[in-house]
Amino acid sequence: MKFSTYKIKHPGLARFVQYILFNYSDNADQATVITSYANNNICLGIAKEKELIGGDRNIKRFHCKGGVQSYLSGLYSLPHHFQVDGIFDEICIDFTPLGYYHFFKEPLKTYVFGENLLHELWGAEGTAFFETIFESVELKKRGSMIEKFLLSRIIEFENPFLEQCLYYMHSDKQFSLTSITKALQCSEKRISRTFQRYFDLLPKDYMKMIRFRKALWMLQKERISFTGIAHECNYYDQSHFIKEIRLFTGMTPRQLHSSLHCIEDNVLVSLQS
Incomplete structure (x- = not known):
């Protein structure tokens, strides 16, 4: 399993997005369990042909499913385990707590599975955009493209x-x-x-x-x-x-x-x- 991060360059967006994380593997025989711990960020996970499914004991597994799949991970206290098998390509956009509400209108939940979040957020254009992103191999280019896309999708939120x-x-x-x-x-x-x-x-x-x-x-x-x-x-x-x-x-x-x-x-x- 390999990982890479992209640091947001635009100061206006950096207030809302902590970083973009790329998780990927080109080894069909590899199996990895990734454990993440309590954190003050909210993650929009977007995976190529893999859907995240909730399970017992805070273990979540990625299952094969065509197209671009997405989920939302909110604030949690217990460690969460993500089981990844075989070929894998995922983008995690990690928002700050306030930054979340500059893109999402719905109140935050611990997890949102099984919904077409990209379509709900940004319509068919959002899904098509990330389909294009997964066609790009170069991760810095991916990060730059996502940053520009997010800058154009910021909504007003004042509290x-x-x-x-x-x-x-x-x-x-x-x-x-x-x-x-x-x-x-x-x-x-x-x-x-x-x-x-x-x-x-x-x-x-x-x-x-x-x-x-x-x-x-x-x-x-x-x-x-x-x-x-x-x-x-x-x-x-x-x-x-x-x-x-x-x-x-x-x-x-x-x-x-x-x-x-x-x-x-x-x-x-x-x-x-």
């Missing part, structure tokens, strides 16, 4: 309150939910209702997810102690850090560290062949 909430949650000062309510002069219930409406997630869970991602990126580096990560990521202590890593991954930090695969400093997954 200053939600934007302010996310600003404080992603601040390096590591605001607590209580301090955010004071800064915004609102109740915790209002923030909770807003997050449940737009992200199908509680704000406390979203903030834990942000902390986990910061710890995950630190964990994949060498020579950083668990105590140091716990302190830097604002866990109570090392025990709290280990407990939360187990919660999000089902592994100890040491087990997770040895399993992580970094894709061009943009994506962290675990792989099993």
Whole structure:
């Protein structure tokens, strides 16, 4: 299994799209399980002649199906496993939480399967566009073409309150939910209702997810102690850090560290062949 990422160049689009990820294999005998972890992005997956099917224990499998197939992956806490067999060609467009609503009008769900998302989003033109994209072998060219296409498809979305909430949650000062309510002069219930409406997630869970991602990126580096990560990521202590890593991954930090695969400093997954 091979991977490559495309970094968005246009600053206006970079606010809404984190990156474009290409997952591909030309080995008909290869079988790979890709494990992704809780993240603050929303993925529109587009695959050539493969349809993603949900399953038990958070395992999802790609089955052969003609044409261009698509699915939507929202915010989730538990690790998700994607089983890929044989020839494979997939494009993942990863939106920021607010960026999602600059392309989609429907409230976010954890997963959307079995629907023609491309047609619903962009009509027959959208499906035809990605059919053309899959004809191109050169990945940078694919990325550039998709970037131009997305720039022409941005829709208006304004929610200053939600934007302010996310600003404080992603601040390096590591605001607590209580301090955010004071800064915004609102109740915790209002923030909770807003997050449940737009992200199908509680704000406390979203903030834990942000902390986990910061710890995950630190964990994949060498020579950083668990105590140091716990302190830097604002866990109570090392025990709290280990407990939360187990919660999000089902592994100890040491087990997770040895399993992580970094894709061009943009994506962290675990792989099993």
